[in-house]
Amino acid sequence: xxxxxxxxxxxxxxxxxxxxxxxxxxxxxxxxxxxxxxxxxxxxxxxxxxxxxxxxxxxxxxxxxxxxxxxxxxxxxxxxxxxxxxxxxxxxxxxxxxxxxxxxxxxxxxxxxxxxxxxxxxxxxxxxxxxxxxxxxxxxxxxxxxxxxxxxxxxxxxxxxxxxxxxxxxxxxxxxxxxxxxxxxxxxxxxxxxxxxxxxxxxxxxxxxxxxxxxxxxxxxxxxxxxxxxx
Amino acid sequence: xxxxxxxxxxxxxxxxxxxxxxxxxxxxxxxxxxxxxxxxxxxxxxxxxxxxxxxxxxxxxxxxxxxxxxxxxxxxxxxxxxxxxxxxxxxxxxxxxxxxxxxxxxxxxxxxxxxxxxxxxxxxxxxxxxxxxxxxxxxxxxxxxxxxxxxxxxxxxxxxxxxxxxxxxxxxxxxxxxxxxxxxxxxxxxxxxxxxxxxxxxxxxxxxxxxxxxxxxxxxxxxxxxxxxxx
DNA sequence: ATAATCTAACTAACTAGTTAATTATATGAA
DNA sequence: TTCATATAATTAACTAGTTAGTTAGATTAT
Numbered sequence: 382x383x384x385x386x387x388x389x390x391x392x393x394x395x396x397x398x399x400x401x402x403x404x405x406x407x408x409x410x411x412x413x414x415x416x417x418x419x420x421x422x423x424x425x426x427x428x429x430x431x432x433x434x435x436x437x438x439x440x441x442x443x444x445x446x447x448x449x450x451x452x453x454x455x456x457x458x459x460x461x462x463x464x465x466x467x468x469x470x471x472x473x474x475x476x477x478x479x480x481x482x483x484x485x486x487x488x489x490x491x492x493x494x495x496x497x498x499x500x501x502x503x504x505x506x507x508x509x510x511x512x513x514x515x516x517x518x519x520x521x522x523x524x525x526x527x528x529x530x531x532x533x534x535x536x537x538x539x540x541x542x543x544x545x546x547x548x549x550x551x552x553x554x555x556x557x558x559x560x561x562x563x564x565x566x567x568x569x570x571x572x573x574x575x576x577x578x579x580x581x582x583x584x585x586x587x588x589x590x591x592x593x594x595x596x597x598x599x600x601x602x603x604x605x606x607x608x609x610x611x612x
Numbered sequence: 613x614x615x616x617x618x619x620x621x622x623x624x625x626x627x628x629x630x631x632x633x634x635x636x637x638x639x640x641x642x643x644x645x646x647x648x649x650x651x652x653x654x655x656x657x658x659x660x661x662x663x664x665x666x667x668x669x670x671x672x673x674x675x676x677x678x679x680x681x682x683x684x685x686x687x688x689x690x691x692x693x694x695x696x697x698x699x700x701x702x703x704x705x706x707x708x709x710x711x712x713x714x715x716x717x718x719x720x721x722x723x724x725x726x727x728x729x730x731x732x733x734x735x736x737x738x739x740x741x742x743x744x745x746x747x748x749x750x751x752x753x754x755x756x757x758x759x760x761x762x763x764x765x766x767x768x769x770x771x772x773x774x775x776x777x778x779x780x781x782x783x784x785x786x787x788x789x790x791x792x793x794x795x796x797x798x799x800x801x802x803x804x805x806x807x808x809x810x811x812x813x814x815x816x817x818x819x820x821x822x823x824x825x826x827x828x829x830x831x832x833x834x835x836x837x838x839x840x841x842x843x
Numbered sequence: 844a845t846a847a848t849c850t851a852a853c854t855a856a857c858t859a860g861t862t863a864a865t866t867a868t869a870t871g872a873a
Numbered sequence: 874t875t876c877a878t879a880t881a882a883t884t885a886a887c888t889a890g891t892t893a894g895t896t897a898g899a900t901t902a903t
């Protein structure tokens with residue numbers, strides 16, 4: 382028979398983890414911080430194990446929070462994942478939209494966009510993993526992804542399509558189909574970080590070292606520039 | 613209490629799904645085909661739901677096979693997934709290595725490689741999804757991924773690094789770090805297929821139509837050419 | 844017969860989510 | 874200032890449902 386009804390010595394409730402150095406989140410005081418800790422832990426857990434593989438217990442543990450609190454702040458696992466997606470993509474949008482709405486000339490605007498996108502991912506190398514997992518799901522796109530697409534990607538995509546048209550008309554860009562060019566760029570930026578663990582074992586280099594990331598950034602901008610800009 | 617001990621009317625064993633049109637695999641006759649059917653179903657299931665989300669019941673059902681047969685051919689879910697990885701990557705290696713071992717001049721060899729890679733993925737658009745999920749797991753790379761890396765990626769990577777050196781020395785390629793160039797190329801090729809569902813909802817086009825794939829292929833070769841080849 | 848191929852039914856373990864409290868703080872009346 | 878109290882924040886322990894994997898046997902070609 383399995384070990385149901387564990388007879389562990391019970392601590393008096395509400396005073397768990399007495400001697401810990403952790404600042405004892407929650408207990409009326411740091412609700413914002415508890416929520417944030419849960420979200421942060423969720424990002425890590427979803428990134429590591431995917432939507433289905435992520436364990437709510439593990440998230441709660443990593444956030445130093447009781448599991449029920451997770452359901453107090455977020456309706457269920459799915460809602461939590463949705464919050465993670467919003468966190469990731471609203472962050473991206475916040476970095477990238479100002480650039481796209483600026484009045485820079487096409488060439489410069491494109492370079493600024495690439496840099497902003499790259500920097501955001503480089504600062505949060507886990508994010509690609511969080512996304513990809515769901516990204517590529519279900520033939521027509523789940524209702525959830527539909528929402529994310531409309532809320533975050535459509536506006537960015539529109540601006541970028543405008544930028545491409547503008548640059549092409551000005552004779553600065555080669556003629557490219559946005560449907561081909563834009564996912565290619567995202568692929569170049571994102572894939573490196575996804576493949577980082579693999580590269581670490583294959584080569585003997587740390588693909589995420591500061592120096593490497595600096596080189597990588599330069600490479601990406603150069604790579605895309607050569608493919609897009611008219612010489 | 614849950615519905616344990618279901619009292620469904622039992623069919624005589626060994627004669628399940630009587631009136632079905634399915635060719636009734638197995639029962640001493642088509643062991644190869646049963647195995648293949650399981651593997652094929654597993655590819656689809658792992659692609660759609662990831663390692664953790666994939667359901668062995670669903671795989672068995674899709675393969676028109678009893679679940680226990682799945683464990684007869686494959687030790688466990690993990691082993692099945694490993695078989696899926698081997699299937700996917702050995703196929704890739706088979707397409708790509710002959711090109712890399714040929715005696716074509718660098719420029720042409722690179723284009724042939726790109727085309728071969730692209731065609732393999734285009735013919736199996738589910739494969740990127742199967743891989744990515746595991747691809748980007750666990751900081752240092754799981755023991756499983758370690759194996760896959762050594763068996764499939766290292767030889768391909770070596771040949772490609774040689775090709776790059778050769779092309780650079782011949783003055784045909786710009787000077788690029790393989791660590792930057794190669795993952796970029798893979799990203800460009802793969803990402804489009806992963807993002808296909810999303811693009812389908814965002815735009816009103818089928819990203820996987822024959823015509824679209826033809827265009828995409830040309831774009832990818834051109835995109836990479838401009839970034840790599842000296843003009 | 845017998846060994847390879849295949850199956851219905853089962854179980855042990857896991858996991859998302861719930862429940863019924865418990866604690867701390869802010870608020871406000873006395 | 875003090876004390877009751879509402880309520881926001883938090884928890885230990887539990888449960889219902891799911892799922893990987895097993896068992897004990899049934900077919901069937903040779």
